Amino acid sequence: MKRILPLIGGILLIAAAIGVWSVTRSAAWSEEEKSTLSGLWIGSLPALQPDPSNAYADDTQAAEFGHELFFDTRFSSTGEVSCATCHLPELMFTDGESLAQGVGTTDRKTMTIIGTAYSPWQFWDGRKDSQWAQALAPLESAVEHGGTRAQYVHLISEFYREEYEAIFGPLPDFSDPERFPISAGPVDDPAARAAWEAMTQADRDAVTQVFVNMGKAIAAYERLIMPGPARFDLYVDALLKDDKPAMKTALTEDEVAGLRLFIGKANCIQCHNGPLFTNNDFHNTGVPTAQNLPLDDGRASGVILVLADEFNCLSPWSDAGDSDCAELRFVTSAGEQLAAAFKPPTLRNVAETAPYMHAGQFATLEDVLAHYNHPPVSPIGHNELDPLGLTPREMAQIVAFLGALSGGVDAPPELLQAP
Amino acid sequence: MEKQQLKVILTAVITTIIVIVGLIVLMPFIGPRFLHPMMMGDQPAPSGLDTSTERTSDAGMFMVSWSSDSGELPLNQIHTWTLHVETADGQPVEGATILVDGGMPQHGHGLPTNPQVTADLGNGDYRVEGMRFQMLGFWEVRFTITANGQSDSITFDLVLE
Numbered sequence: 095m096k097r098i099l100p101l102i103g104g105i106l107l108i109a110a111a112i113g114v115w116s117v118t119r120s121a122a123w124s125e126e127e128k129s130t131l132s133g134l135w136i137g138s139l140p141a142l143q144p145d146p147s148n149a150y151a152d153d154t155q156a157a158e159f160g161h162e163l164f165f166d167t168r169f170s171s172t173g174e175v176s177c178a179t180c181h182l183p184e185l186m187f188t189d190g191e192s193l194a195q196g197v198g199t200t201d202r203k204t205m206t207i208i209g210t211a212y213s214p215w216q217f218w219d220g221r222k223d224s225q226w227a228q229a230l231a232p233l234e235s236a237v238e239h240g241g242t243r244a245q246y247v248h249l250i251s252e253f254y255r256e257e258y259e260a261i262f263g264p265l266p267d268f269s270d271p272e273r274f275p276i277s278a279g280p281v282d283d284p285a286a287r288a289a290w291e292a293m294t295q296a297d298r299d300a301v302t303q304v305f306v307n308m309g310k311a312i313a314a315y316e317r318l319i320m321p322g323p324a325r326f327d328l329y330v331d332a333l334l335k336d337d338k339p340a341m342k343t344a345l346t347e348d349e350v351a352g353l354r355l356f357i358g359k360a361n362c363i364q365c366h367n368g369p370l371f372t373n374n375d376f377h378n379t380g381v382p383t384a385q386n387l388p389l390d391d392g393r394a395s396g397v398i399l400v401l402a403d404e405f406n407c408l409s410p411w412s413d414a415g416d417s418d419c420a421e422l423r424f425v426t427s428a429g430e431q432l433a434a435a436f437k438p439p440t441l442r443n444v445a446e447t448a449p450y451m452h453a454g455q456f457a458t459l460e461d462v463l464a465h466y467n468h469p470p471v472s473p474i475g476h477n478e479l480d481p482l483g484l485t486p487r488e489m490a491q492i493v494a495f496l497g498a499l500s501g502g503v504d505a506p507p508e509l510l511q512a513p
Numbered sequence: 514m515e516k517q518q519l520k521v522i523l524t525a526v527i528t529t530i531i532v533i534v535g536l537i538v539l540m541p542f543i544g545p546r547f548l549h550p551m552m553m554g555d556q557p558a559p560s561g562l563d564t565s566t567e568r569t570s571d572a573g574m575f576m577v578s579w580s581s582d583s584g585e586l587p588l589n590q591i592h593t594w595t596l597h598v599e600t601a602d603g604q605p606v607e608g609a610t611i612l613v614d615g616g617m618p619q620h621g622h623g624l625p626t627n628p629q630v631t632a633d634l635g636n637g638d639y640r641v642e643g644m645r646f647q648m649l650g651f652w653e654v655r656f657t658i659t660a661n662g663q664s665d666s667i668t669f670d671l672v673l674e
């Protein structure tokens with residue numbers, strides 16, 4: 095008996111020592127982890143590639159014009175809705191709502207536009223393959239701007255003629271109301287649709303060309319809206335310079351612990367990777383169908399829509415050559431993995447953009463983490479997530495870390511308000 | 514009698530304690546993943562992977578090598594590869610039909626895109642367009658090559674870091 099007691103004591107001491115060692119050991123980042131962290135760092139964001147489908151993508155005049163269009167409520171059926179109605183610069187270009195309010199109510203949540211110039215696919219389901227093609231969708235959506243392309247080209251003729259012509263060349267003469275009705279377009283509204291179908295192909299093309307150029311100008315504006323550096327970026331900056339005091343001031347211990355979980359045990363970087371914290375691919379994460387909304391099959395429908403889209407990269411309205419449209423030409427267009435798959439949003443500024451998910455299903459980041467910890471069966475398709483076994487403390491640490499991704503917008507201040 | 518029983522119980526208790534303490538001691542070395550499969554992040558790439566970019570096909574019919582045209586394996590960017598195919602004795606294979614697939618065996622998913630060979634560049638070189646990797650870690654890329662009525666495949670391992 096007496097001999098055994100010191101033995102147990104010794105073993106306990108060793109265990110304690112190893113425990114302490116493993117805790118202190120985890121305070122340093124391995125070389126591999128450092129390389130992962132530098133991949134998430136904003137300094138790794140490459141220069142924005144040209145958009146071959148938009149010849150005006152990097153034209154400063156076009157961006158100024160796009161800025162005006164983005165805030166101009168005349169481009170709507172009620173005269174009250176602009177892009178900025180739902181994409182508010184002060185809310186990181188979102189609106190704080192579960193479902194967006196335009197002239198009606200959408201069935202998805204407003205996404206941020208910050209940094210989306212980097213994404214080959216636009217919308218939660220990627221049903222558009224460029225920013226200019228994307229911009230044309232809300233303009234003709236019955237629940238967003240609610241107008242028609244003929245209405246919009248009349249507005250351009252009336253209010254923006256000089257600006258338009260300085261960028262895109264002469265504006266066609268749309269003054270004959272017989273040929274160019276006040277409202278006409280391939281939209282849900284039967285009267286506007288009938289008016290559109292009654293026009294000649296040449297007149298329709300003249301209208302569509304100006305409409306397309308509006309999209310290209312708006313895209314040129316959106317390309318200037320980038321995320322600003324967050325405390326997380328200061329931390330990585332300091333880490334890469336091995337500046338320990340700066341690391342300490344950048345992130346709290348809990349935030350660092352959350353970061354460690356994010357790239358480790360919780361494995362968030364599988365999908366939220368790269369400097370924008372999104373792989374811009376599509377994943378089924380089993381987010382429940384929102385109340386009072388039909389089942390949303392996400393990418394499964396989105397890919398069919400983009401392949402058939404009037405304005406996709408291979409369309410005659412695109413400035414790209416066929417060989418430029420690799421994303422579209424080699425897209426995965428079928429398979430179970432597309433069912434209820436959605437695009438992971440950027441997590442930069444995510445603490446400022448509640449509620450969360452494609453129909454605002456979760457009110458808080460705590461709800462989001464609870465979802466990831468116990469992923470439910472997906473409404474359709476297969477949920478890619480595995481249970482994480484995180485403790486409440488660990489979940490709180492990840493939430494704390496997500497808060498350290500807020501760095502606001504990096505854009506000239508005049509672009510963040512109505513012109 | 515009573516004393517003996519006590520001894521047995523004591524030995525059992527002490528053995529249990531030693532085993533538990535031993536497990537705790539060994540935790541940092543064996544890692545939590547073997548104790549609880551859910552307590553893990555992403556699995557590390559399997560050890561002993563052959564990530565060489567030039568290999569003999571499964572049945573030994575072809576020597577195959579790949580290179581990314583930009584010289585890098587970018588994350589989340591669609592890009593182009595050049596595949597070079599030779600016979601086992603070093604003659605370039607032209608006019609082959611080549612199919613591409615692959616995925617992440619540890620995640621149980623395929624490639625996010627549908628890459629294709631879009632040009633026979635001559636001299637055994639083929640252009641593979643539409644390559645894209647959207648996650649870090651271990652990937653397999655498989656080419657099934659048919660030339661002169663014969664077919665063979667080759668699986669390349671690669672690790673995105």
Ligand SMILES: [Cu+2]
Nearest residue numbers: 617620622648
């Ligand atoms: Cu994967």
